Amino acid sequence: MHSLSPNHILLVLMLVSKITIMKILKNCLYILMAGISLTSCDDFLDVKPADKVIPETYEDYRKLQTGAHEVGLIDRSRSTIFTDETILDEWGAEAEEFQDYYLWKTVLGSKARALPYQQFFKVIFFENEIIAQAANMKEGSKEEIDQLVAEAYFMRAYMHFNLLNMYAKPYNKATASTDNGVPIVTEIDIEQAFPVSTVEEVYTQILSDVDSTLKYINIDEYGKGLNYRVSKIATYGIKSRMHLYRGEYLLAKNAALEALKINDQLVDLNMEDATMPYHYTSIENVFAAEQTFDNILNFNVKVSNELISKYNAKDLRLSKYYSSSWGSYSVNKGRVPTHKCSLRISELYLILAESEAQLNVDLAKAKEYLNTLKKNRLEADFYVIEESRINAMNQDDLIDEIADERFRELAFEGHRWYDLRRTTQQSITHNFGGETEVLKQGDPRYTISFPQEAIDNNPNLRD
Template sequence: MIFHKHYILAFLLILVCGTSCKKFLDIEPRGKVMLKTISDFDLLLNGRGLTSSGNSYLNLMTDECDKPAIKSDDYSSDALSYLWQEQLTADAGKPPVIWTEAYTNIYVYNAVINQVENATTGSVLEKKKLKAEALLGRAFEYLYLVNMYAKPYNKATADVDLSVPFVNSTDITTKTPARATVNFMYNQILNDINAALPDLMKGNNPNKFRGSVNAAYSVLARAYFWKNDYTEAEKYAVLALADPANGLLDLNTFAAPGDMPAMIASKQEIYARYGTTPIQTLASDINFLKTFSEGDLRLKMYYVNVSLNYAPVETIDFTKLKRGDILFYPQGPVPSFGTSVAEMKLIIAEAAARSGNLSLALTHLNELRLSRMSNKKPYQPYESSDPEMVLQQILMERRHELASSGMRWIDMRRLDVEKRIPAINRFDANGKIIMTLQPNSKQYVLKIPTNVLGFNPDMPQN
């Protein structure tokens, strides 16, 4: 990689250690990045690390997975996440999961934002485009962080609720900033994306891991959605879907999971991202499985039955089903932690349902379901004149469509505020309750990692 590997290490340690890790300041080149030409910066944005955002540990925190073989002496990050422990990295001497991956990406984006205009080659337009892509990428990382390490957005308290440090420097001698407020962080995210929009590639980017106007609209839609501003979320979701190159995949057209197009080639992906620390195989909670309709092809495409030699799930006999029998086990493309056509349609549907526009809500809901249900029987559109019933159906559809993509945990956070999430229990192999996530629990907000606080003693804990 063009980027000096020792510099990344030094930055990560300085982020964790504050200004106390003096020995790492002796690494050459001091505070410099091996980036000169426009090609150097372009290659940096193609780095493998930037293809992953969010974190797969989020899936383990949800009400959709099960770990029937969980053991009391398991201190892996998987188990700690599943049991909603205060720290997700047992060894405080190791880089903390989630935090480290996000700030590594942020550091790379900052290098482009701060230095690409000084590139020795390339036109002004080329430099602006790369800076715009980096602004969008950084905003996307911070959007995840604010929705993991801060309380869900609340307009009444957003100016005092603490989020994460807003790091915009690549100078390793700079002291780690104080934790920004939730309101500051959302404003920064929205401002950066809007600043990027004029210089981004129009429509979709052929490389869906890179920025584009459509990608920016989709991230704006998600940001406003998580901010509970459903009017703006709907507006930008509509804009994100305007490109005729976008569209839903009809699962009826694929005989097997492996026939589905890869994430980067799929017309329904807008801003593609793998999850960091991929956890692709998850035992599914039986109660969650019971919410799928008969003929839902997502079962066949993403789930397997362990008791039937990992055969794709066509139908489920719940009278014989045991915990751990059904795994989320994609044998084709893995779920994207980025934005998609399906997510945008669900944002429009939920926003419309909440505003009372049930016709629009049902249109988008049924368009999505039509492409997911088997055509062996005529599709029966979902219909209701009850706003609450329509909203509940849309929320359930989000669970089915966005399963294991990091979305459910953040949905649980925002819906818990509306008292829509009951207590969630974790059970051992014998069915004994070993942990409960109560409504309005402080566990919905991740703790700042111990080693970050150890080297930043003035940083308040959640």
């Protein structure tokens, strides 16, 4: 039997632009043609039925899962353009492609580069097939198949979670059961144009899939190089993020603590040979499925003065996370393929600090989590001053400080836009090409519209 190439599977799914043409997808999922080039989708038209191979073994489906990871998700990276992290560079070669997003335009011009949408569903299609065929896989051990199925459940949950936070209103317990969310896709349906479910319905499906993940998963943490795959620590970590976004602070805390039982290590930037925390080989990078900050955007933005002003000169991140030249700063994250990071331990300490601060039962514990991170990011003499300042804070000041620390630590990793959406929705001003635009506090544009192509392909996405 031929072995399945993830690139070949990926090519097939790249050809599927409409959710409503599932008939094609179901057949295409199995097609294998040796020598098909990723750069030429037209070659697919020459594929003959005799050339298709049906995946049967665990190894076949593991390769299918690898194909899902090769889709290349850039959604959280691209969300940076909406935030107060960035200045869109007037001299950037592709700056015009991001101009409308930078100015929060509701109607996009023809030059606007499309935001990710269908990529999420390409991954979901892979996962649905793996879940559906779990009982039919041959040759793999029960432990291997269970682990693979767990990863499929998780990735399906993670894709719906990212879709929800990209294209739906932030979670509000009072309105989530009526707020429009995104389509829930848990099977390959050959006819259905999937309807939009509510935010609460999508979260219900997401958390159900996470529970299924924890039922089957048996690898605590993958070694470096395989940590693009889902492990138990990654599952608990992303689960804690999900509950944080829902304002469920006790649940967020409990999930983060479960993750830290497996790995609680932080990179100490005071060490001369420290590997950057967002590098896939760092001790704190436990889930490396996404590019930290995609290069196309990286080459077209500079770091905002607002963000730079949050760093003290003795904050080691200022010189390590950024490069300075000609009076401005550029981002070091994402410049090379090894900068892949979907979850790292520092985020878990920040989730614990925020959860404890919001719960207001043990503020000393919240300060301890925050200071543990700061100790690994600041020069030693400055840390002593910061520790004293943090320990003197009341609850409100501490919550504000934790938000600032998330801004500093997780900048340009796709967190800022979602943090703003779920918290203050503060006012932001952007200037480009002689035009000034203000995103007002609580502005409806804090929720991004579905891409027009997606609406054209699925009329259910229309408001």
